[in-house]
Amino acid sequence: xxxxxxxxxxxxxxxxxxxxxxxxxxxxxxxxxxxxxxxxxxxxxxxxxxxxxxxxxxxxxxxxxxxxxxxxxxxxxxxxxxxxxxxxxxxxxxxxxxxxxxxxxxxxxxxxxxxxxxxxxxxxxxxxxxxxxxxxxxxxxxxxxxxxxxxxxxxxxxxxxxxxxxxxxxxxxxxxxxxxxxxxxxxxxxxxxxxxxxxxxxxxxxxxxxxxxxxxxxxxxxxxxxxxxxxxxxxxxxxxxxxxxxxxxxxxxxxxxxxxxxxxxxxxxxxxxxxxxxxxxxxxxxxxxxxxxxxxxxxxxxxxxxxxxxxxxxxxxxxxxxxxxxxxxxxxxxxxxxxxxxxxxxxxxxxxxxxxxxxxxxxxxxxxxxxxxxxxxxxxxxxxxxxxxxxxxxxxxxxxxxxxxxxxxxxxxxxxxxxxxxxxxxxxxxxxxxxxxxxxxxxxxxxxxxxxxxxxxxxxxxx
Numbered sequence: 001x002x003x004x005x006x007x008x009x010x011x012x013x014x015x016x017x018x019x020x021x022x023x024x025x026x027x028x029x030x031x032x033x034x035x036x037x038x039x040x041x042x043x044x045x046x047x048x049x050x051x052x053x054x055x056x057x058x059x060x061x062x063x064x065x066x067x068x069x070x071x072x073x074x075x076x077x078x079x080x081x082x083x084x085x086x087x088x089x090x091x092x093x094x095x096x097x098x099x100x101x102x103x104x105x106x107x108x109x110x111x112x113x114x115x116x117x118x119x120x121x122x123x124x125x126x127x128x129x130x131x132x133x134x135x136x137x138x139x140x141x142x143x144x145x146x147x148x149x150x151x152x153x154x155x156x157x158x159x160x161x162x163x164x165x166x167x168x169x170x171x172x173x174x175x176x177x178x179x180x181x182x183x184x185x186x187x188x189x190x191x192x193x194x195x196x197x198x199x200x201x202x203x204x205x206x207x208x209x210x211x212x213x214x215x216x217x218x219x220x221x222x223x224x225x226x227x228x229x230x231x232x233x234x235x236x237x238x239x240x241x242x243x244x245x246x247x248x249x250x251x252x253x254x255x256x257x258x259x260x261x262x263x264x265x266x267x268x269x270x271x272x273x274x275x276x277x278x279x280x281x282x283x284x285x286x287x288x289x290x291x292x293x294x295x296x297x298x299x300x301x302x303x304x305x306x307x308x309x310x311x312x313x314x315x316x317x318x319x320x321x322x323x324x325x326x327x328x329x330x331x332x333x334x335x336x337x338x339x340x341x342x343x344x345x346x347x348x349x350x351x352x353x354x355x356x357x358x359x360x361x362x363x364x365x366x367x368x369x370x371x372x373x374x375x376x377x378x379x380x381x382x383x384x385x386x387x388x389x390x391x392x393x394x395x396x397x398x399x400x401x402x403x404x405x406x407x408x409x410x411x412x413x414x415x416x417x418x419x420x421x422x423x424x425x426x427x428x429x430x431x432x433x434x435x436x437x438x439x440x441x442x443x444x445x446x447x448x449x450x451x452x453x454x455x456x457x458x459x460x461x462x463x
Contacts, residue, residue, distance in 0.1 A: 009325045012318040013414060016063070022046050029377050037456030038373060038441065040382045049380030050416065050424055052409040055348045056221075057103075057261035057268055059413030061306060062313055065265070068305035077293050081301035081308075088308040092243065092315075093220075093250040095273035097280035099287050102298030104221055104259025105130040107272035110286050111217070111257060114279065115181040116140040123171050124184040124219070125163045126150070126191040129390055131184070131219060131257075133450050136395050140181075143171060144403075150192045151403060153342045153353045158233040159198040160344075161189030161226075163205050177212040186219040187226040187249065191386060193406065194222070194346020196229035199237065199248065206252035215254040215276070221262040223249065224314035225347030228324055242315040255279075262348070265310030265413060269303045323347065326421070327411060333425045339432050342406065349410040352428070354387065357435055363388045363401035365440025365460060371431070372407045374438050379427030383409045389443070390452045397448070 024032075024047060036042035045051065051058070073079040082100065089098045101107045108131055116122060118139030125146045127135065135142040145167045149157040163185060172180060185205055189195045202218075209216040227245040231237045237245055250256065255274030260266050272287075274280055284294050291298040299307075313319060324347055331345035340353035354361075354368040361367040368387035375381040387405035394400065409424070431438075439459040446455040 009322055011414070011417070012316075012322050013062070021049055023049065024380055026377065029380060033373060033376060037444070038369075038458060039452075039455055040372060040376055040384070041453050042456075043376070043382065047380075048376070048382045050420055050427075051382050052349070052411060052424075053382045053384050055262060055410040055412055056259060057266070058415065059265055059267075060415050061265065061267070061310070062414075065306045065309045065313075068309050069302035072301035072305045074301040076296065078295055079301050079304070081304040082295040085304040085308045088311050089271060089273055092246055092311055093256060093273050094247060095250065095255060096275045097273065097277075097284075099272040099280070099283055099294060100297030100299055100304065101270045101272060101287070101291050103261060103268060104219075104257055104270040105134070106291055106298060107257040107259075107270050108134040109290070110272055110283050111182075111255075112138045112140070113286060114282050115215075117181075120179050120181050121171065121175045122180065122182055122184065123163075123168055125161055125186055125189050125197065127184075128186060128190045128219070129450060129452070131186070132391075137449070144191075145171065146189060146192055150189065150195060153193070153340065153351075153356065153404065153406075156343055158196075158344075159201060159229070160195035161187065161192055161197040162201040163197070165201075165204055165208065168205065168208060172208070172212055172214070177214050180212075180214050182215045182217050183209045184217045184219055186221075188222045188229070188347050190221070190348075191391070193342030193351045194225075194349050194408075195342075196226045196233070196347065198234050199230050199245070200234070202249055202252050215279075216252070217274075218250065218253045218256040220250070220256040221259045222347055223256075223258075224263040224320060225324065227315065228317075228320040229347065232324075242317055242320060243312075246315060260307040260310065263311070263314040264307045265314050266303060266306040269299045269307050271297070323413070326418075329418070330409075330421050330424065333421075334428060337425075337429055337432070339428060349408045351386065352383075352407040352409070353404070354385075354407050355405040357432065358438055360436065361438065361440040363405055364392070364399065365442065366405070366457070367440070368405040368407050369441050369457065370438045370459075371435075373441075374431045374434070375407070375427060378431055378434075379423070381409075381424060381427050383407045385452065389455065393446070393448075393451055 116138035120140035260269040340356040342351040358367040368385035391402040
């Protein structure tokens, strides 16, 4: 009796409040997409049935988080909710200085405005969109150095988010340490398919950075998911708790940026954490100017309470087991049907390989955009393109293909059930069956920065 091990993985929570979904017709979705300039970012949320645009700030909060929010302290300065938040961040990361921000990109803005200058180079495994934009806005160059396996969607590798250490050493040697104000690692590597970074790689990047006197930072948005992959894939960590693994990850870094809308399990918020006293003083001055007083930093007290609790809930092993397996469930279904995806599946999303799926659409006609729009038109599913629209526009205004053209289906935490995923599989398989009829797109208007958020496009032909 006691040896029974069920194969079914159930959600480690009960649902006590529900939000109704709006069902639309194909004609309604077609009209909505046309009105939005064929940009899913510009759709109204109630026009979307299954919303996988992002896992950022879209999750469901727990009863303990809501209880903390009700009991929050909204004092402008020195609120008790801040000190609870600060204690949680320090306990998990070990960093001395904790600067709250309204979200992760604000932490990036403060950090890179402070440390980056023209002629500087900032290496990363792969910069995500706002990270790259803030580096480039400061006049520096964002360099991506993910290992070769990270460029091959179907290649199976346990840690495809790892930094290429030889390439990093070459960049340091050719650029010079004085022109590298920081080295970053994004855990997990969002742009590369949500792929994790091994503890060995984190340690090695840290050693290389510190040998040359270069500060080392983590982009820690999905630190808990990365800790779970280390636990389940890296020798020596199977018996360690995710909390202890996370603490070791942070111990090798000098600081981190964090969007608490991901593994903070909250709807808004983030932080910049670091150890350097002088740098912290500079950053805190900019925080006051742009975010608010350092004990609220753009957040209400109830946001601080939600994150203080959520950071620990994200590290719960039962939650992480369910979270990672639910993503793999979708991936397994698609691989079995022959749909090209990034393998192995990551922690927060399944990434469809649009370039492989739609070879008749060249990268500069945006196959990822075409696939994402087809998912919405057919089934009301909204994902996001991680490809040439997002990353193809260069600082000098020229355009080139991104490394990959993907569609990310990012799952909000504790929101959708298995029946939603099964419906999603049906939609993807039907789009896959019709893939040869999908048109490419062209951009008719774009912003010079982060164009994918507001660009307007049109199909090159109607099918």
